[in-house]
Amino acid sequence: MHDNHWANGERDxxxxxxxxxxxxxxxxxNLHNRLRTGISPSANPxxxxxxxxxxxxxxxxxxxxxxxxxTLDLANVMGLRRLRELTAREGVSLAxxxxxxxxxxVDLDGPQHEKPLQHALFxxxxxxxxxxxxxxxxxxxxxxxxxxxxxxxxx
Numbered sequence: 065m066h067d068n069h070w071a072n073g074e075r076d077x078x079x080x081x082x083x084x085x086x087x088x089x090x091x092x093x094n095l096h097n098r099l100r101t102g103i104s105p106s107a108n109p110x111x112x113x114x115x116x117x118x119x120x121x122x123x124x125x126x127x128x129x130x131x132x133x134x135t136l137d138l139a140n141v142m143g144l145r146r147l148r149e150l151t152a153r154e155g156v157s158l159a160x161x162x163x164x165x166x167x168x169x170v171d172l173d174g175p176q177h178e179k180p181l182q183h184a185l186f187x188x189x190x191x192x193x194x195x196x197x198x199x200x201x202x203x204x205x206x207x208x209x210x211x212x213x214x215x216x217x218x219x
Contacts, residue, residue: 065204067196075103077114077199089211090125099127101199106186107163114195115161116183118142119203121210127203131182135168135175138183146201148172155188 066080078100099119106113117129118141130141139147151158151172160167161184168176170183187194208214 065196065199067192076100077103077195077203079204089213091121091127091207091211092213099129099203101195101203103195105189106184108186110189111155111186112189112191112195113161113184113186114198116142116158116185116198116202119206121207127207129203132180133183134177134180135170135172135183136177137180139172139175141206142201144172144175150185150194150198150201153187153191153194155191156194157186158183159186160184 066078067075068078069075078098101114101117103112103114105111115131116138117131118133118138119127119129120141122128133141147158150156158172159170161182167181168179170176170181185194185198205214
């Protein structure tokens with residue numbers, strides 16, 4: 065996995081495909097060098113965010129992302145316990161990705177199921193671990209579960 069810092073200030077995470085790789089299921093092979101997770105500044109100084117777009121595998125074995133989910137759907141897909149573990153980290157929060165008055169609050173104690181929205185994980189700019197953990201949980205783990213390399217209880 066690569067945490068890329070670009071000269072223009074952009075940053076992203078991606079599962080890099082080395083030159084030589086062992087044989088693997090298509091869904092995992094198709095994840096390499098795709099579905100990057102951008103890390104961008106938030107509206108608050110000293111804070112960054114990653115979009116919470118969970119991966120799923122389509123009928124052709126290609127990893128895809130779902131951008132808009134109700135908070136309850138997100139909790140069902142990712143696991144409420146896993147989301148709470150992420151947001152329990154110091155300075156980390158889950159919220160609507162965009163500040164619009166018509167969006168319901170993001171509350172893991174009472175996840176809403178009325179309106180799909182784009183979620184984002186906000187974290188301190190000095191925290192290099194949270195975006196990596198989030199990338200693994202939102203992008204890689206669902207594919208590993210799909211191909212049977214990881215059971216539902218493993219991580």
